[in-house]
Amino acid sequence: MSEVYAARRTCLRERCNAGGSAAALVSRPANVRYLAGAAPHGAVLLLGKTEDLLVCAGPPGDRPTEGRPDELLSVRVLPGPGGDPAVAATGLAVAQGAESLAAEDHHLTVVRHRAMRSVAPRLRLTDLGQAVEQLRVVKDEEEISCLRIGAEIADQALGELLESILVGRTERHLALELERRLVDHGADGPAFPTSVGTGPHAGRRGHRPTDRRVEEGDFLSVCLGATYRGYRCEIGRTFVIGTSPADWQIELYDLVFSAQRAGREALVPGAACRDVDRAARQVLDSAGYAENLPTLTGHGVGLEIDEDPQLAPAAMGKLDACVPVTVEPGVHLPGRGGVRIDDTLVVRPEADGGPELLTITTKELLAL
Amino acid sequence: MSEVYAARRTCLRERCNAGGSAAALVSRPANVRYLAGAAPHGAVLLLGKTEDLLVCAGPPGDRPTEGRPDELLSVRVLPGPGGDPAVAATGLAVAQGAESLAAEDHHLTVVRHRAMRSVAPRLRLTDLGQAVEQLRVVKDEEEISCLRIGAEIADQALGELLESILVGRTERHLALELERRLVDHGADGPAFPTSVGTGPHAGRRGHRPTDRRVEEGDFLSVCLGATYRGYRCEIGRTFVIGTSPADWQIELYDLVFSAQRAGREALVPGAACRDVDRAARQVLDSAGYAENLPTLTGHGVGLEIDEDPQLAPAAMGKLDACVPVTVEPGVHLPGRGGVRIDDTLVVRPEADGGPELLTITTKELLAL
Known part of the structure; x- marks a missing residue:
């Protein structure tokens, strides 16, 4: 199955690149599951410039997950409680050298979006729109x-x-x-x-x-x-x-x-x-x-x-x-x-x- | 029970006024239910300058609702499918003469917030924050x-x-x-x-x-x-x-x-x-x-x-x-x-x- 998820991510990456963004942040749970094999509670998927990362809110033992994360995908777990994986992933995108990041504006709340902006004031945040939903049809x-x-x-x-x-x-x-x-x-x-x-x-x-x-x-x-x-x-x-x-x-x-x-x-x-x-x-x-x-x-x-x-x-x-x-x-x-x-x-x-x-x-x- | 809901809305209104907003838009379902007695699917509550309105996405028969809406509250139902009650409520706030509107930025998505802004470009949108959650404690x-x-x-x-x-x-x-x-x-x-x-x-x-x-x-x-x-x-x-x-x-x-x-x-x-x-x-x-x-x-x-x-x-x-x-x-x-x-x-x-x-x-x- 891993090849399937990797192929889906490649497909999304191509769409993003065509739209002018080298990196994308997927937060809607069904979209995360579609691209990563599983969507642990609160997890987001970063399609980065150099590496794709599944960023999780807490240790997997804490909350059970449906599905199994793609083994080809690196997983990062936030150390403490209360952190927002979307904000952490934004920081990781910048660390990978991204200048723009396409995010799911129809899923992210205004507060989360603001927090992402504040950790990466120079990053250009664009709208990924329903790109993953369209792939899923x-x-x-x-x-x-x-x-x-x-x-x-x-x-x-x-x-x-x-x-x-x-x-x-x-x-x-x-x-x-x-x-x-x-x-x-x-x-x-x-x-x-x-x-x-x-x-x-x-x-x-x-x-x-x-x-x-x-x-x-x-x-x-x-x-x-x-x-x-x-x-x-x-x-x-x-x-x-x-x-x-x-x-x-x-x-x-x-x-x-x-x-x-x-x-x-x-x-x-x-x-x-x-x-x-x-x-x-x-x-x-x-x-x-x-x-x-x-x-x-x-x-x-x-x-x-x-x-x-x-x-x-x-x-x-x-x-x-x-x-x-x-x-x-x-x-x-x-x-x-x-x-x-x-x-x-x-x-x-x-x-x-x-x-x-x-x-x-x-x-x-x-x-x- | 109606007095209870009206008293809760008064309480929220006082907090908003103290924060400099004459109108508030409540969208998080549990918050809508707390203030209105019921939260039909997708409905939002407008605390307007002249009137409070429960703005619903469709006729109540279409989707069953838990709870019963407060009888003291006016209800508006959007005519067609696909409309966003939050956007409609923003227009109604402007029609009531509001110059600013406090919304739940921790619940509204970026896309909805943008749509609200675009129907009312002169309205000042502020953040209601967790005001209703705090009342609920x-x-x-x-x-x-x-x-x-x-x-x-x-x-x-x-x-x-x-x-x-x-x-x-x-x-x-x-x-x-x-x-x-x-x-x-x-x-x-x-x-x-x-x-x-x-x-x-x-x-x-x-x-x-x-x-x-x-x-x-x-x-x-x-x-x-x-x-x-x-x-x-x-x-x-x-x-x-x-x-x-x-x-x-x-x-x-x-x-x-x-x-x-x-x-x-x-x-x-x-x-x-x-x-x-x-x-x-x-x-x-x-x-x-x-x-x-x-x-x-x-x-x-x-x-x-x-x-x-x-x-x-x-x-x-x-x-x-x-x-x-x-x-x-x-x-x-x-x-x-x-x-x-x-x-x-x-x-x-x-x-x-x-x-x-x-x-x-x-x-x-x-x-x-």
Whole structure:
């Protein structure tokens, strides 16, 4: 794996050099992990003029770390507590002869930036912008395989839940049970707080589980994901409780299903992100639900659960092959509930069989 | 409750006015919640010249919110997605005639600060510093009662675990079960990721649970906490698995127990934070464990699990009455394990009976 991290750092270094900076400071934890293999609490990565350094706030024993730091990378640990690795790294950049340093202005606070400036008043601080986030958008097969395993784990956890009795149990209990099953099946942990919505809560994006119990006739929406080796996937399904769904439930489900399928089918390399969003959205719009739609119908996933690209009406940019995204349209009717269907897929060229579906739990309307 | 939030805002406003700013922008979520009753995702609080406003990123239905916004407070919701409430609030401050605005430079990123500057080039942006964090240090009885309930919940969850069979179960399972029990007993959720360490992992602060199983003869350290109405408490205990602890285990346990008691007994209004730390630390130091100690032996708790004050060798400041803190010395011997004992207490004057212990689970060395 070490070569992978070194290659990523080379790639970033080239972008920095092209932008006129010989050195870069990466502070956002997911970006540090992407380039260094691990992101100990508070650690920053310096791409220096002569050497790359992972600068850590304290001894590694003090705080456990996910991932393992790249062995090719030198590690510096600040001696005492209270030091800021970003400030220390700035000093190290100057010691290496850097005249300018590109930093992540969208992550550093004003106070940290000021402290960096004060230890190196002659250093020119520039903005690295979202350079690392942009590198992270297209995944390699190793990364995709972590997402695939995470998706399998989420599918298993969800499948087991469906075999159990649901009526009478609370949203909170169901969410906790799902999270326990994720860990049982080998996840590092949940990729995000598991959402379980019943009855009027069903179909709400990001609904936080309450003490409401599952009742006959409810819609039940579940959204969960596993983290596997740092990579986060997402699956969402909606079910009906009881033997026979009501007509309005079948109608709404079919509509959201069509929208989600339209979104999935629009996932081709080169497609504009806003066109994928529009493909899903217009199915719901034209059925009169324009007011009940979420602001986005999908997003990238990876080391974070919400990454670029966004699938939304104002999104810029196009999809590339090997970009994993969610497709997750939904309709929520206040007071009545609703439907969301959410998959994680990888954009693939048509020649390779089109989009690769990672979350394979059925999307038929199941009555449980 | 509304009067409480209004009084807190008045208090902050007076500090700002004294510092020469007629308006303040609060962006750190726990600070927003403290002053507004709730912190919807991304929301900021403007203390304006003529009106206080809670500026939210999107409609409240989109993202669930903990707490309920103070009814005395006007709420503005940004119309479209992608807007930054901090930038919008800056514009609103100018519209109210503010010439300067004090912002939380330790929370705002460089990019957000730049965007605020660009919408209001004539506005003087100053640093509010940790003014709200300082207000939060001393708690009122309502806040302490939330912490007390949280501590009861954590005690219950821990007590139930101790009644079950532990040998053969993994750290991860025990941690998940504890978190489930916290929620069962009415917690909003865990106050922080539950830590369970067995054998060589026991006694490590912040140990992340692994698949190691509990064995006869192990030390078992558990650290958990409940969030109740936003307030977070913490309890940590160490046990021995099996009928009779080894001599070294009894010795180490007694030592950490003495250190923790010394720390608790040093909690009096007016005591220097570093003296409380020293009281606990010197017991362990003089037994030869100076190398095996954590960087702090306690910290404040409240809306966040790690607040001011810090109980550490270099800490400044003194304790006031009604400040809740943890006292949590520990010794970890690499390869062998160790002991941590952690309570949440409220500093109270001697006349009121001295420090109030919120986490009442026994600190005898239990063999389970």
